[in-house]
Amino acid sequence: MGQSWIADELAAIAAAGRLRRRPVVEGRSGRTIRLGEGAPKGRLINWAGNDYLGLSRDLRVRNAAQREARRCGPGAGAARLLSGGLRLHRRFEERLAGWLGREDALLTPSGYQGNLALLGAIAGDGDLVILDRLGHASLYDGARLCGAEVVRFLHNDPADLERQLAKPARRRIVCVESVYSMDGDEAPLRDLRAACDRHGALLVVDEAHALGVLGPEGRGLCAELGVAPDAWTATCSKSLTAQGGLLAADRDLVELVVNRGRAGIYSTALAPAAAGAAEAALGLLHERPDLGRRLCERSLDLRGRLRAVGANVPEGRTPIIPILVGDEGSTLDLANRLRGHGHHAPAIRPPTVPPGGCRLRLSLSLGHRDKDLRLLVEAVRTCLAG
Ligand SMILES: Cc1ncc(COP(=O)(O)O)c(C=O)c1O
Structure with missing residues (x-):
């Protein structure tokens, strides 16, 4: 039988004018x-x-999606650590890592899952995750899920970050976006990096909206400013016009996420068509800088x-x-x-x-x-x- 509280909850959302439909x-x-x-x-x-970048209509990108779907099937067939890890996934990761000048990279089924997997692997009980107030929901959700204490700092305010960094914790992890999704403004990454360095904190930068847009060849704002985050994340669903989450970092950090990032471990690997299209789009960024x-x-x-x-x-x-x-x-x-x-x-x-x-x-x-x-x-x- 129906549970009446479900209808009541929906009615409350509707009464607040917040009921969403799926267009x-x-x-x-x-x-x-x-x-x-x-x-x-x-x-x-x-x-x-x-x-x-309007690459969704590009024939090379579309053909790559079709080719990989024909070659490998409509889905990856299993999680990455079982039998879903395709040559295509690894090739794309190596290419991305080389392009960004990082030791290694990891492809996850979505950007949302990628941030969850990352934070689940590098933070936990006794740690402090410090987020920009306007950070993306995937950073928040990853921080909450991993069991760390979560605090926010004022948007794009390195002085307020510095105050939060003074709090005691086993490890401190700072999560920011480089370009914010609702305002389109840019983070003061050099100042944020300096604040993290002063406190021995890790810096995670989500470049979802900067990949393809800012920096040499569209490598993002970190590349433009010469800032090296401890973990660089992005998604294939925007400029790369496909789907999938991206992480680039030192080899050990990537290995830790492979081993501990539950959001990646317990989910089927990225579909071949999406990986193929994103890889082709990445190639276009390189060719058309x-x-x-x-x-x-x-x-x-x-x-x-x-x-x-x-x-x-x-x-x-x-x-x-x-x-x-x-x-x-x-x-x-x-x-x-x-x-x-x-x-x-x-x-x-x-x-x-x-x-x-x-x-x-x-x-x-x-x-x-x-x-x-x-x-x-x-x-x-x-x-x-x-
Ligand atoms: C800043 C940011 N991070 C992560 C994501 C999640 O990416 P995906 O759509 O691949 O799950 C998005 C996209 O909505 C985003 O804007």
Whole structure:
């Protein structure tokens, strides 16, 4: 029989205006999207994707996915430590490690699991995990799950980090992103590294949104600033347009995650198609080293044009462009009106952002056409004008 508390819990979420639905995507072209049931008919320009470099349409990437699925099957067939570890996985790891100048790398089924596996392996009872307040849920969840004490420091504030680092603990692990997913701003990595060094703490940097975008050949903000984190993580699901989690570090640290990272050990290895596509996309970053720079130039241009029509858009160069609104009602209203003008730019609300921090989050891609940007700016102008 049904448990009535489940319906009660859902009703409470709905009463708070926070009930989420699963939008069904009927069609996608890379830059456009067609949504099912209840959505306006026709295609919308999609500002909510993660395909920053537009590589999802690249034939080399698509062919690599097909080739590996044909060669190895639709799934890896088992966990990595049993019989799911393919030559393809290891080749990709060696290539990634070489490209980043690290001793070794590890591919996990998703970026979320990768962060869980990492923290589960390097932190535990008696340790202190110190997270940037705006860090990704996978860092939080990994920190909570591993049994360490978890504290937060003020966003991008090395002085506050220093205060937290003074707390006693067996080991201290600091987790940050290099580019933050909801604000698109960048972490002061040199100062954070220096604070960690002063306290003998490990630094974990999640470069999910910087891979492919910042640094030489898109190697990320750590590479751009010459900062070496103790553990570098990222995902294949954004610029690399596929799926899978990435870890790069010293050999021993990677071995420890292989041996102790339960989120990796007890899960089937990454599907061959995803690994093949991500590997091909990584090769394209190497061959076309200017992609990230071109995207940042485009972002600077779009940010300026949005500001010129009255949008509250912060300074920055990354492809994550927030239009800050504030309260939930006005943000939903702006998102709905933009949809009426042919743009899919969903409202971001609590708990993803703090109350009062509601926004539209635009995700710019090299796959967008100049005309898409022009239409967006016009639509924002019209919506903000009344
Ligand atoms: C900063 C950050 N870390 C980790 C993840 C998780 O990556 P994945 O989608 O591969 O699970 C994401 C993606 O949403 C992210 O934004």
